Amino acid sequence: MKKIYCLVLLLSALNYRAAFAQIDTVANIPTEDKLYGLSKFWSEVNANFAYFDHAKVNWDSTYRAYIPKVIATKNTWEYYMLMQRFCALLKDGHTGVGFPEKLLTHKSRYKWIYIENFNKKFIITDIPVQYKDLVPLGSEVVSVNGVPAKEYAEKELIPYISSSTEHVLWNTAAAMMFYGTDSTKLFHLKLKTPQGKVIPYDYQFHTYGTKWVRRNGSTPWKMxxxxxxxxxxxxxxxxxxxxxxxxxxxxxxxxxxxxxxxxxxxxxxxxxxxxxxxxxxxxxxxxxxxxxxxxxTRDNLSSFKAWGYYQSKDTSKKALTAWQKKALDSYKGNYWYQGxxxxxxxxxxxxxxxxxxxxxxxxxxxxxxxxxxxxxxxxxxxxxxxxxxxxxxxxxxxxxxxxxxxxxxxxxxxxxxxxxxxxxxxxxxxxxxxxxxxxxxxxxxxxxxxxxxxxxxxxxx
The missing domain is CATH 3.90.226.10 (2-enoyl-CoA Hydratase; Chain A, domain 1)
Incomplete structure (x- = not known):
């Protein structure tokens, strides 16, 4: 029997609620701590991660490329966002870096739009009642700040999402479309209504909640x-x-x-x-x-890894014995314990x-x-x-x-x-x-x- 986490909401729950906390973008941990965090995550993944064949990433060279990027981060928030990008390269829904909860302030901001993914199209499924005539439900987000919505998601959102599947990747992108730290930022949207009319809509977070067309009063969660x-x-x-x-x-x-x-x-x-x-x-x-x-699960056998190093130098192309194959697989990090x-x-x-x-x-x-x-x-x-x-x-x-x-x-x-x-x-x-x-x-x-x-x-x- 195994114990595992509930992982439907893989980023922070903050990404999915109407109320978001403000983020402290001044606090900054020492560069040495950031480098230790990058190195620790790299090394633990290198030894234990189960899906490198899904990720198709050169983990060593990627780690080297991220060292100067981590050094260049100006605050803890930037470091966190960079670590998210690093982790997302693994393309796994059960692998992630933890949200920096100490950066949350007591101030809240509220989103005033709900967007969901339908076949890589971002559709508005709820809007404040005061905008119900301006923005019909079912309208599609065509562009964000002049960038086509799909391209915007691919550049600004998806690189930060750790997901095993394409459909969850895009569902998450829709849910966190305006995720960030600047609650005063305006997002200039173009929407296509269900009738095909293209309309402009400027979106930003607010410091107070709203009444929705659809979501008013939450149903208590039941087991x-x-x-x-x-x-x-x-x-x-x-x-x-x-x-x-x-x-x-x-x-x-x-x-x-x-x-x-x-x-x-x-x-x-x-x-x-x-x-x-x-x-x-x-x-x-x-x-x-x-x-x-x-x-x-991957099995790390240190001596076999050492023997495998010499086995990797053998250019004779002779058929490998079971022992030699075990040594070579151990050296390559591809020897598994079969449960x-x-x-x-x-x-x-x-x-x-x-x-x-x-x-x-x-x-x-x-x-x-x-x-x-x-x-x-x-x-x-x-x-x-x-x-x-x-x-x-x-x-x-x-x-x-x-x-x-x-x-x-x-x-x-x-x-x-x-x-x-x-x-x-x-x-x-x-x-x-x-x-x-x-x-x-x-x-x-x-x-x-x-x-x-x-x-x-x-x-x-």
Whole structure:
């Protein structure tokens, strides 16, 4: 059983809230501390990172190139932003540098626009009520400060985002489009309305909040939500980070027996502990052993690395023995410890739920929630998955402390399907894909749930 962080919001939560704190851009840690932080992050990644083949980066030469850049930073904030760029080159959602929380001031600023990504187009999905006639919801951001929006994102946003998958990269870019330290800065936007009219709009942060067209009054977060809709049990599982959710689920099992089908919704589940999710799946199968992901981690064998150095000088082109290959792989940092495939004994004695099962997934289904889907994949035919492909990142992060920053993390564990197929860097693709579209989001229409209810009714006729 593994413990992992919930990683749906991979940068700072500050990037995603209506209220942002001001940033202190004067504070400056010593240059020696900055160089130590860069060097420590480089060395720990060099020894432990699991996805260099995804990153396709020369880590040594990149580190050398960043040394003068770190020396040139004028404050801790610049150092943090540079470290984000350095980290983003690894292209991994479970690897990141920590936000410098000590730089936050007590002053707040509020964003007055919500933008979401739809196929690399940035669409406005909420606006203050005073602008509802000026900026129709569903308008597309065409340009920012005279730069085409896609190009602006590629130059100003994406280089700072650590992501394993393209869809999460662009989702994050939309969410943090105006992220920065200068709350007085004006962003000159050009918008294309749903009717095709191009209009100007100047945007900046404000020192007070606003009333929104759509988002007024937040729904309290729940670990689990349950209701019965037309005889179908709908269970929303929002985390696997707390074992209490297993007890909460067990308490509704008697009601689920009476349902003609069950829908499990993990679209907003950012993960936690793989074993917590496995415990819930045990109620849906008689299979005695649940099989999860296969995994491996890099193994550093110092003596073999030393022997591998001499092996690398051998130009004879003779076939390598197993020992020689182990030495050479160790020298190259490519020798792996193969872990056991994760398995969970189905020790649930209660009657199992045998009615049809549908599981809803989305871009925010991450980490241990993706592990949940890998286990489900092994229960051939037990469930239908519907929605969007998942976050595409899991693993075991190694916490790392860096001067001036909160703890960062480095992904040390490489997970695959039991047969070796990758889902990190891809996302788990549902059986039935249902694309998000702006009009449904703006209208508050849950097309995925509607489609699932329709599909369930077909299965239970």
């Amino acid at each position: 689990m939500d349950f209701k019965v809709m037309d005889g179908i049990g709908y269970v929303k599982l929002n985390t696997f980070g707390d074992e209490k959710i297993d007890s909460a689920f067990k308490s509704i099992v008697p009601q689920l027996y009476a349902c003609k089908g069950v829908i499990l919704d993990i679209r907003d589940n950012g993960g936690g502990d793989t074993g917590v999710g496995a415990e819930i799946l045990k109620y849906f199968t008689d299979k005695k052993l649940l099989v999860g992901s296969a995994w491996k 056991d495939t994760m398995t969970f004994e189905n020790d649930v004695k209660e009657k199992k739920i045998t009615t049809p099962l549908i599981v809803l997934t989305g871009n925010n289904t991450a980490s241990a929630a993706e592990d949940f889907l890998i286990i489900l994949d092994g229960l051939r035919g037990r469930a239908t998955t519907m929605g969007q492909r998942t976050f595409g990142s899991t693993g075991q992060p190694l916490p790392i402390s860096l001067p001036g920053l909160s703890d960062g993390r480095i992904c040390t564990k490489r997970d695959t399907y039991p047969d070796g197929r990758d889902f990190v860097g891809v996302g788990v693709i549902p059986d039935i894909e249902i694309a998000r579209n702006p009009s449904d989001v703006i209208a508050g229409t849950d097309t995925v749930l509607q489609a699932a209810l329709k599909e369930m009714n077909k299965k239970t006729k």
